[in-house]
Amino acid sequence: MIVQKKILILYITSLCLTLNSYSLSVKKSDNTLISESIIESINQEDCNWCGTSEAPENVSWNTVIPPEGELGEKLIISGTIFLPDGKTPAKDIVVYVHHTNNEGIYPKRGDEKGNGQYHGYLRGWMKTNSNGKYELETIRPAPYHSHGGEPAHIHYNVQGPDYPEYWLTAIWFSDDPRVTDEYKKSVKRSGGFSNIISLTKDENNILRGTRNIILEKFE
Numbered sequence: 001m002i003v004q005k006k007i008l009i010l011y012i013t014s015l016c017l018t019l020n021s022y023s024l025s026v027k028k029s030d031n032t033l034i035s036e037s038i039i040e041s042i043n044q045e046d047c048n049w050c051g052t053s054e055a056p057e058n059v060s061w062n063t064v065i066p067p068e069g070e071l072g073e074k075l076i077i078s079g080t081i082f083l084p085d086g087k088t089p090a091k092d093i094v095v096y097v098h099h100t101n102n103e104g105i106y107p108k109r110g111d112e113k114g115n116g117q118y119h120g121y122l123r124g125w126m127k128t129n130s131n132g133k134y135e136l137e138t139i140r141p142a143p144y145h146s147h148g149g150e151p152a153h154i155h156y157n158v159q160g161p162d163y164p165e166y167w168l169t170a171i172w173f174s175d176d177p178r179v180t181d182e183y184k185k186s187v188k189r190s191g192g193f194s195n196i197i198s199l200t201k202d203e204n205n206i207l208r209g210t211r212n213i214i215l216e217k218f219e
C-alpha cells in the first residue's frame with residue numbers, strides 16, 4: 001500500500017512537471033501558433049494529459065461533475081469560446097476539465113477507464129453551443145498537499161473539428177495565496193484571457209467564475 005502510494009505520488013509529480021514543461025514554438029501574438037510537435041504528441045497513445053476523445057456521446061454544453069455527496073464548496077465556471085479572431089463564438093468545441101477534490105487529491109473509485117485512472121472521477125466534458133458557451137458545475141478544488149506549492153487548479157483541454165486537442169494553463173483562483181508572481185510568470189497558454197479567475201458568490205451562495213477562451217491557430 002505504501003509502495004502504491006509512493007508510485008501514485010511520483011506519477012502525479014511527473015504529470016504536473018510534464019504539463020509545466022511542454023515547450024512551445026509559438027509566434028507571438030494573441031493568437032499563438034502551436035508547433036507541429038505538440039500536435040504530434042497528442043496522437044500518441046500514452047498522452048497522459050488528453051481527455052476530449054473520452055467524452056461521452058451526446059455531450060452537452062453544460063455538465064455537473066461531482067457525484068451526489070461530494071464534499072466541497074459548490075462552484076460554477078462558465079465561459080465563451082471564440083475563434084482565433086477573438087470575436088466569433090466557436091460552436092462544437094469540446095472542453096475537458098479535471099481537478100482535485102477538496103483534500104487536494106484526484107479521487108478514484110477504482111473503476112475508471114482511460115485517463116480517468118489518473119485524472120480521477122472529478123472530470124467532465126462539454127461541447128460549446130451555437131453561442132460558444134460552456135458551463136461546468138463542480139466543487140472548488142483544494143491544492144495538492146503531497147508536493148509543491150502549486151495553486152489549486154482546474155485542468156483544461158479543448159478540441160474541435162478544426163482544432164486538435166491541446167491544453168491550456170489550468171484555472172487558478174485570484175484569492176489563492178499560492179498564485180505568486182513566480183507562478184504568474186509560468187503561464188504558458190492562457191487562452192487569450194487570464195487563467196486567474198475571480199470568484200463571486202451568487203444569491204444562492206454559490207461560487208461563480210468566468211473563463212473565456214480564444215482558440216489558437218494551428219500551422
Ligand SMILES: [Fe+2]
Pocket residue numbers: 016153155
Ligand atoms: Fe493537477
